[in-house]
Amino acid sequence: MVELDAVTRRFPNGVTALDAVTVAFPAGTFTAVMGPSGSGKSTLLQCAAGLDRPTAGRVTLAGQDLTGLSERRLTLLRRDRIGFVFQAFNLLPALTARQNVGLPLRLAGRRPGQGTVDRALTAVGLLDRAGHRPHELSGGQQQRVAIARALVTGPAVLFADEPTGALDRATGRDVLRLLRTLVDAHHQTIVMVTHDPVAAAAADRVLFLTDGRIAGSLDTPTADAVAASMTGLGAAAEVAA
Template identity: 90%
Template sequence: MVELDAVTRQFPNGVTALDAVTVAFAPATFTAVMGPSGSGKSTLLQCAAGLDRPTSGRVTIAGQDLTGLSERRLTLLRRDRIGFVFQAFNLLPALTARQNVGLPLRLAGRRPDRGALDRALAAVGLADRAGHRPHELSGGQQQRVAIARALVTSPAVLFADEPTGALDTATGRDVLRLLRTLVDEHGQTIVMVTHDPVAAAHADRVLFLTDGRCSGSLDAPTAAAVAARMTGLGVAS
């Protein structure tokens, strides 16, 4: 679903955030990306999602080569084919949950179908909260609304950057179980950047980065195995 081929990202200050990274993310899989601070995790996500352009190399999403796309075409691709979930929920406080979910469609000039919005909320367990505004929802419920908003356009891939970072442990695990369900029952492809071995253990595979390069992966991860690998990369548990 997503392929990076020899992707390098160098910044004007001389820092090489990604160094010839080649990796593929298969459809209907959940991949966690981990590594020490400054290893290139966020840069990998940004390049893979079309938010940043590599210095060299190629990124392909659902068969579409991003190389050479104009900013307009890249914006349309992100809008129609890519979902984003971040640590911050980024919900508009004056809008209900249903209206927040429908916002990407309105911004695209499309009239949201109420049934489709309600189905998106039902998929994240919030069918009975459609009329509630963000201040009437818990942090976990707000993140679920943000996930529903990301899913409403039926994206080819969902990119998540520390999606549980602002949540308490129990709520965070509820959100991670939801992401797991989206993969197992709905065939969603998810790529998640995280620093948490427990969060990574919900994925099918963990990809490790060090100094902008792939430094291995771990299939069917457990929290203990991920923590041990991270310790081996020089990161304190």
């Protein structure tokens, strides 16, 4: 679904955030991206999602090469083919859950059909809370609304940046179970940046970055195995320093 081919992102200050990264995120899979602070996790997510342009290399999303697209075409692609979930829920407080979920369709100039919005709310288990405003919902429910909003356009891929970072452990696990269900039951493709081994263990694969390069991967991860790998990356970084 998403492919990065020798992607490098170098900033004007000379920092190389990504260094010739080649990786594929197959359709219908759940990948967690981990690494120390400054390893390039967020830059990888931004390049893969068309939010940032690589200095070199190529990004392909659902067969579409993003390299030469104009800003307008990139905007349209992000609007129609990509969903985003962040640590902050970013819900509009004056709108109900149903209205928040339908907002991407309205911004695209499309009238959100109640059936479309209700299907997204049903997918996250919140149809019965459709008329509630954010302050009437728990943190976990607000994140579920944010996930429904990301799903309402039927995205090819869902990018999540620390989606459980603002939640307590029990609520975070509920959200992770939801993401897992979206992959298993609906064949959704998910790429998630996280620092939490427990969150990463919900994925099919964990991709480890360090110094802008892929440092390894772990299939069918457990929280203990992820934590051990992260500890190893930290130790290697200290030796290199």
